[in-house]
Each structure stands twice: as C-alpha cells, then as structure tokens.
Amino acid sequence: MFSMVINTLQAQELREFIDMQMHPTMHVPYNFFGDGFEFIDESNPPHLTHLHQFKNVNYADYWKDNKGARIIVAGSLTSEWVARPKKAKEVILKQINYVNDFAERHSEHFVVAKSPQEVRDYVHNTNKTVIVHSIEGAKRLINSLEDAQFWADQGVAFITLMHLVDSEYGSAAIRPGMMTTLLNFKGAVKSKKRRGLEEKGKQAILWLAQAGIMTDLTHMESQTRKEALAFMREKGIPPISTHDCPKSMKNNARGISNEEIINLYQLGGFMALPISGVEMGLEKADALYAAREDSLVKAGKLCRGSVDSYGFMYEQLNEYIMANTGVILGDTSIAFNDLTEDQKVDLAIGFQSDFNGWLNHSRPRVGKKGCIPMDSTQTYEPIETEGLKHPGLLASQWRYLEKKGVDLLPIKRSSERFVQLWEYFIENKENWK
Numbered sequence: 388m389f390s391m392v393i394n395t396l397q398a399q400e401l402r403e404f405i406d407m408q409m410h411p412t413m414h415v416p417y418n419f420f421g422d423g424f425e426f427i428d429e430s431n432p433p434h435l436t437h438l439h440q441f442k443n444v445n446y447a448d449y450w451k452d453n454k455g456a457r458i459i460v461a462g463s464l465t466s467e468w469v470a471r472p473k474k475a476k477e478v479i480l481k482q483i484n485y486v487n488d489f490a491e492r493h494s495e496h497f498v499v500a501k502s503p504q505e506v507r508d509y510v511h512n513t514n515k516t517v518i519v520h521s522i523e524g525a526k527r528l529i530n531s532l533e534d535a536q537f538w539a540d541q542g543v544a545f546i547t548l549m550h551l552v553d554s555e556y557g558s559a560a561i562r563p564g565m566m567t568t569l570l571n572f573k574g575a576v577k578s579k580k581r582r583g584l585e586e587k588g589k590q591a592i593l594w595l596a597q598a599g600i601m602t603d604l605t606h607m608e609s610q611t612r613k614e615a616l617a618f619m620r621e622k623g624i625p626p627i628s629t630h631d632c633p634k635s636m637k638n639n640a641r642g643i644s645n646e647e648i649i650n651l652y653q654l655g656g657f658m659a660l661p662i663s664g665v666e667m668g669l670e671k672a673d674a675l676y677a678a679r680e681d682s683l684v685k686a687g688k689l690c691r692g693s694v695d696s697y698g699f700m701y702e703q704l705n706e707y708i709m710a711n712t713g714v715i716l717g718d719t720s721i722a723f724n725d726l727t728e729d730q731k732v733d734l735a736i737g738f739q740s741d742f743n744g745w746l747n748h749s750r751p752r753v754g755k756k757g758c759i760p761m762d763s764t765q766t767y768e769p770i771e772t773e774g775l776k777h778p779g780l781l782a783s784q785w786r787y788l789e790k791k792g793v794d795l796l797p798i799k800r801s802s803e804r805f806v807q808l809w810e811y812f813i814e815n816k817e818n819w820k
Contacts, residue, residue, distance in 0.1 A: 437774030455781025465524030501542025524550030556588035659737025664749030693752035
C-alpha cells in the first residue's frame with residue numbers, strides 16, 4: 388500500500404511553469420486600470436508596449452492556453468489606505484469572487500484550484516489554465532485565527548503579509564525615490580530600531596500557518612524580514628519569498644542577503660524572482676556580479692533591462708544555491724549533482740511576473756528599441772524584438788532562454804515545490820502552537 392501511494396504521487400508530480408503572482412483584479416481597488424480581467428475587444432484591440440505601468444495588460448486572451456504559465460497565482464491586492472477590517476475583507480473578497488465567477492463563465496479555458504490536490508488534478512486531467520488565489524498586503528485582514536481560516540476556505544494559498552506601507556504587522560521596505568518615501572512617510576521617519584516585526588505580525592504568521600496558509604516575506608523591511616525568519620525558524624514554519632532579489636545583486640531595501648537565501652531553503656521554503664528586466668537590473672551589486680554583467684554587455688550578449696537581465700540574475704542565483712547545496716542540507720559533503728530529481732525539487736527557484744503590479748516589464752533586446760543591432764540572418768523570438776509587453780509572451784521568454792542554454796528545470800520544479808509546501812501546511816496546521 389505504501390509503495391502504491393508513493394507511485395501515485397510520483398505520477399502526479401508537476402513540471403510546469405507557475406507564475407507566482409499576477410494581478411487580474413487591480414481595477415477593484417484602483418479603478419483607473421479599466422474594466423479588469425476580460426477578453427480583448429477584437430474591434431478595438433489595445434495598443435500595448437513593455438512600458439505599461441498603470442495600464443491593464445491582463446487580458447484573458449493572454450492567460451488561456453499559455454505555455455509560459457500553465458498555473459497562475461491571482462493576487463488580490465489590498466488598498467494601502469484601508470482603515471477598517473470590514474472594508475479590507477470586502478475589497479479582497481470582491482476580487483476573489485470576480486476571478487471565480489470569470490473562470491466559471493469561461494470554464495472551457497480556466498479553472499480555479501482551491502487546494503493543492505485540485506492543482507495536481509486539473510494540470511494532469513485538463514488543458515485549462517489553472518488559477519490559484521493569493522493576497523498581497525494583509526493590512527487589517529488577519530486579526531484572528533478565524534480570519535485566517537476564512538481565507539483558507541476561499542482557497543488562498545499564501546499571503547504577502549506586507550506591501551508598500553507599514554502596518555500593524557511590521558515595517559515595509561522603502562525603495563529609493565521620493566514617491567516611495569512619501570507613500571510610506573510614517574515608516575520613512577520611524578527610527579531603524581522600531582522598524583521590525585510587530586507582535587501582531589508574529590501572531591498573523593502563526594494564525595496563517597494554523598489555517599494552512601503560507602506567509603510570503605516579500606516587501607518586508609530588512610529588520611522585519613530578519614525577525615520573521617527567526618520567528619518562523621522557532622515555530623518550524625517554512626517561509627517563501629515570491630518577488631524580491633538577492634542583495635548581492637540588488638542592494639536596496641528589499642534585497643535578500645545570502646544568509647537569508649540559505650535560511651529560506653534550510654527552513655523548507657523557496658525563493659522566486661521577479662522577471663521584469665527593469666526590476667532585475669543590478670543595483671550596487673557585489674564586484675563579482677558587476678564584472679560578470681559588464682563582460683557580457685561588452686561582448687554584445689546582454690542587453691540591460693531586457694530578458695537578458697532576468698536570465699543573468701536567475702543564473703547567478705541558481706549557481707549560488709547549487710554551490711551551497713551542502714550548507715542548505717546540513718552536510719557539506721553533498722553536492723547538487725549527488726541529489727535525486729525529487730531532492731532537487733527542494734532547491735527550486737520560482738518566478739513572478741507581477742503583471743498590472745505598478746511596473747513596466749522587459750524592454751526589447753534587439754533592434755531600434757533594444758541595445759543590440761538586429762541581424763537580418765537571424766530569427767528572433769518576440770520577447771527579443773517586442774519586449775515583455777503582456778503575459779502571452781512568457782512562452783517566448785522561456786524559448787529564448789532555452790535557446791541560450793539556460794537551465795529552466797529549477798523554474799519548472801517550482802510548481803511541484805509550491806504544491807508540496809501548500810500540502811505540508813495543510814497537513815501540519817494542527818501542529819503549530
């Protein structure tokens with residue numbers, strides 16, 4: 388019986404591209420995003436470029452049959468200025484119900500998975516795009532175990548506890564710039580000693596775990612993240628980080644240190660990277676990475692701000708994790724190549740596109756709008772000539788990177804790791820005290 392169960396689980400293993408978060412319902416908290424997640428009006432198609440900040444690009448046409456994102460996490464977004472728990476709940480629930488209703492109306496293309504087993508079943512038994520719920524920004528949302536359980540009952544897999552402003556849970560990272568400073572002005576003038584994880588933040592992490600929901604550490608201020616990791620280590624709760632970058636390459640308020648990356652994996656969690664070439668640009672990077680990038684730019688092999696920037700940071704992170712396999716596993720004699728395929732899943736690296744999430748995406752890498760001359764004898768992927776202007780081009784991104792020899796298996800393994808972790812949280816929710 389035991390071996391039969393194992394064989395059944397192995398047969399259901401996933402090796403799909405999972406986008407750890409898009410925002411199809413930004414029009415709910417912010418109405419300037421238009422009509423929301425709908426099919427394109429063929430009589431009046433939108434003109435889209437990679438410069439689409441504050442503009443909707445999450446059209447259903449780009450989600451259906453998407454070979455670059457078979458599983459998509461739909462992140463319902465809080466309002467940064469919400470003041471009442473009742474209002475916070477209403478705004479998030481409206482977004483979740485919107486996605487549920489849309490998927491039901493277009494069930495030939497989409498299905499919402501509200502449990503890890505449903506993800507496995509829908510991936511293996513249908514050709515539909517599988518949607519999973521998450522929440523980005525928990526301000527006023529998690530005030531009791533009952534609140535956490537309510538969101539678990541809606542099928543929410545993880546919650547990004549912090550977003551752009553400080554809250555009752557702790558401090559949010561403030562990136563350089565006047566706009567981001569003004570947005571979180573109270574946090575900006577707070578002393579560093581006070582910018583940590585609040586007791587309410589610890590309680591929220593515990594309540595979420597007890598309801599079977601993962602906590603995403605993205606957007607946390609460095610001291611908040613440090614204290615969250617320490618608390619999760621104490622409680623045995625695996626952490627995830629869905630769209631922050633390594634501090635060694637992106638040295639800003641959201642940068643995750645090498646030690647924290649190791650801690651994420653040691654505690655049973657994993658890391659995902661944002662994919663926008665703009666976001667993935669090096670910032671006060673360690674000399675090693677700055678030199679590596681410079682050499683590729685000079686050789687005409689890397690266009691900054693394009694898909695190349697994502698590919699570069701992903702490969703450097705993957706190299707770092709592989710080199711520290713023994714440290715992560717607690718036995719320095721173990722090398723990455725010694726691991727079985729099942730064990731390599733534990734070291735997966737995810738991705739998050741964040742479409743509609745306040746940012747532009749990768750620029751073209753070749754041609755007039757790129758930085759590498761176009762060669763008429765070459766065949767180019769759309770991601771190279773157009774940039775990442777909408778979710779439908781994710782498949783082109785992966786094809787391009789594969790042609791360059793980039794190992795995409797750690798990315799494909801992230802779908803299995805994500806589902807495994809969700810299963811672990813549900814199976815162990817009674818054990819966290």
